[in-house]
Amino acid sequence: MSTTAPAPAAALNLSRTTATAARVLRQLRHDPRTIALMILVPCLMLVLLRYVFDGSPHTFDNIGASLLGIFPLITMFLVTSIATLRERTSGTLERLLAMPLGKGDLIAGYALAFGGLAIVQSALATGLAVWLLGLDVTGSPWLLLLVALLDALLGTALGLFVSAFAASEFQAVQFMPAVIFPQLLLCGLFTPRDQMHPVLEAISDVLPMSYAVDGMNEVLRHTDMTATFVRDALIVAGCALLVLGLGAATLRRRTT
Amino acid sequence: MMNYLPGPGETDTGGPTPPAIRAEALTVLRGSRSVLRGLGFTVPRGQITGLLGPSGCGKSTLMRAIVGTQAKVTGTLEVLGRPAGHPALRTRIGYVTQAASVYDDLTVRQNLDYFAAILDPGRAAADRRRADVTRAIADVDLASHADALAGNLSGGQRNRVSLAVALLGAPELLVLDEPTVGLDPVLRRDLWNLFHRIAADRGATLLVSSHVMDEAERCHRLLLMREGEILADDSPEALRTRTGSETVEAAFLHLVDEAVAAGHTKETAR
Numbered sequence: 001m002s003t004t005a006p007a008p009a010a011a012l013n014l015s016r017t018t019a020t021a022a023r024v025l026r027q028l029r030h031d032p033r034t035i036a037l038m039i040l041v042p043c044l045m046l047v048l049l050r051y052v053f054d055g056s057p058h059t060f061d062n063i064g065a066s067l068l069g070i071f072p073l074i075t076m077f078l079v080t081s082i083a084t085l086r087e088r089t090s091g092t093l094e095r096l097l098a099m100p101l102g103k104g105d106l107i108a109g110y111a112l113a114f115g116g117l118a119i120v121q122s123a124l125a126t127g128l129a130v131w132l133l134g135l136d137v138t139g140s141p142w143l144l145l146l147v148a149l150l151d152a153l154l155g156t157a158l159g160l161f162v163s164a165f166a167a168s169e170f171q172a173v174q175f176m177p178a179v180i181f182p183q184l185l186l187c188g189l190f191t192p193r194d195q196m197h198p199v200l201e202a203i204s205d206v207l208p209m210s211y212a213v214d215g216m217n218e219v220l221r222h223t224d225m226t227a228t229f230v231r232d233a234l235i236v237a238g239c240a241l242l243v244l245g246l247g248a249a250t251l252r253r254r255t256t
Numbered sequence: 257m258m259n260y261l262p263g264p265g266e267t268d269t270g271g272p273t274p275p276a277i278r279a280e281a282l283t284v285l286r287g288s289r290s291v292l293r294g295l296g297f298t299v300p301r302g303q304i305t306g307l308l309g310p311s312g313c314g315k316s317t318l319m320r321a322i323v324g325t326q327a328k329v330t331g332t333l334e335v336l337g338r339p340a341g342h343p344a345l346r347t348r349i350g351y352v353t354q355a356a357s358v359y360d361d362l363t364v365r366q367n368l369d370y371f372a373a374i375l376d377p378g379r380a381a382a383d384r385r386r387a388d389v390t391r392a393i394a395d396v397d398l399a400s401h402a403d404a405l406a407g408n409l410s411g412g413q414r415n416r417v418s419l420a421v422a423l424l425g426a427p428e429l430l431v432l433d434e435p436t437v438g439l440d441p442v443l444r445r446d447l448w449n450l451f452h453r454i455a456a457d458r459g460a461t462l463l464v465s466s467h468v469m470d471e472a473e474r475c476h477r478l479l480l481m482r483e484g485e486i487l488a489d490d491s492p493e494a495l496r497t498r499t500g501s502e503t504v505e506a507a508f509l510h511l512v513d514e515a516v517a518a519g520h521t522k523e524t525a526r
Contacts, residue, residue: 019373026370028359030405091357095421098323100346101374254284254327254341 020109022094044072072152080159118152139219157243183209208239274337276461281331306475350422360407469505
């Protein structure tokens with residue numbers, strides 16, 4: 001049953017949104033190990049990758065740029081899906097929705113908190129890759145950061161949505177391979193998408209991660225912001241918003 | 257209550273005050289099974305009403321319907337003069353679920369700070385919020401644990417944090433689902449004293465569920481429930497007198513036997 005959408009809950013309330021974001025960050029602050037893992041693991045992976053492809057720096061350029069877009073997506077997916085699942089199972093979600101908190105406030109609060117964290121994570125990873133590991137980017141590193149941020153938002157959105165279908169943290173973690181791995185295989189990281197079986201190529205055309213990786217590659221190869229880059233960025237942003245909307249629909253004030 | 261209910265919007269402009277809760281033909285479905293079957297009752301304002309009955313009789317479902325988190329509710333259910341679940345009620349009702357719903361990875365004060373910011377947002381209200389949080393922590397006697405992580409507290413202490421959240425913003429109606437379960441006798445007595453203080457000093461209405469019948473004596477009024485129906489709606493004294501029983505527990509058993517017998521005759525008459 002969808003209750004009549006009340007005006008105060010439909011509009012975004014800025015102080016409730018920031019209070020929620022502050023609360024999410026405060027929860028994380030009591031868990032420094034999670035923060036350290038979120039921030040350091042992508043950096044370590046990049047270092048590892050750089051020396052795995054020690055003999056072929058060109059390969060590192062290609063894969064490294066793609067991974068800069070994929071890391072934030074995966075981390076944010078995991079963190080958000082578990083955080084929202086905990087919110088659902090601990091009863092705090094029911095309590096919040098019985099209070100004057102809009103669904104939009106809650107979602108925007110999460111997106112704000114994890115988006116902020118994603119900026120830190122992506123900035124460190126991008127900075128490390130470009131300046132210390134010699135990732136050869138033709139375009140501006142700021143554009144890499146922009147795509148990384150959009151990817152993080154997409155990860156947050158997917159995590160939020162998927163948490164509605166997970167009954168336990170075990171299931172939430174299993175959704176990671178289910179939702180992320182197919183995209184990882186089809187996004188063009190391993191083989192260019194136009195060399196795949198036509199059916200798989202068609203599938204990869206509708207998966208958002210393909211555009212995240214395309215966008216990264218555009219920055220890698222072109223000095224200017226190309227039309228393709230703009231298209232890719234808009235598609236990733238649009239998908240993130242769409243999935244956030246779907247996620248909002250899974251937050252019900254009234255449940256059985 | 258026989259007085260007619262004023263429509264929404266009239267409630268704050270004088271006129272007869274509607275009861276805290278009024279239900280008529282209230283039914284809740286879960287799947288195809290009805291968990292609550294055609295309930296009709298009123299809960300008067302400014303008193304403690306106990307909602308008693310065995311586990312699984314529908315107490316929690318009724319409470320969730322009252323606070324507006326239960327789906328598939330049919331019939332009439334008015335809370336503080338408005339239909340249950342109305343957005344305007346969200347700041348006027350405090351609700352405590354059976355399991356403590358607080359963030360384990362925040363301290364007691366951080367938990368309350370956050371929920372207070374949802375109830376009373378904005379920087380201008382910061383001082384009022386701080387006072388409200390301090391008062392709520394004192395109410396549940398957790399001042400010495402204010403900076404402890406909720407996850408490190410005992411079960412009873414976590415339940416009291418959850419109760420403190422419900423006390424924020426001085427709600428007119430408190431819906432408490434088994435708030436004293438698992439507490440030692442001293443704490444239970446303290447909490448009941450707090451409930452009476454809240455009703456007497458703040459004029460709030462409390463609906464408190466329990467499956468422990470000896471708590472019934474501490475309520476002004478009782479709703480006895482069994483298998484999704486209301487068996488009795490009366491004061492503890494009146495219940496004992498009517499059934500000629502010494503305790504509310506005996507009165508409850510008497511009423512159950514009566515209901516079972518009545519059910520049998522109804523079936524044989526068919």
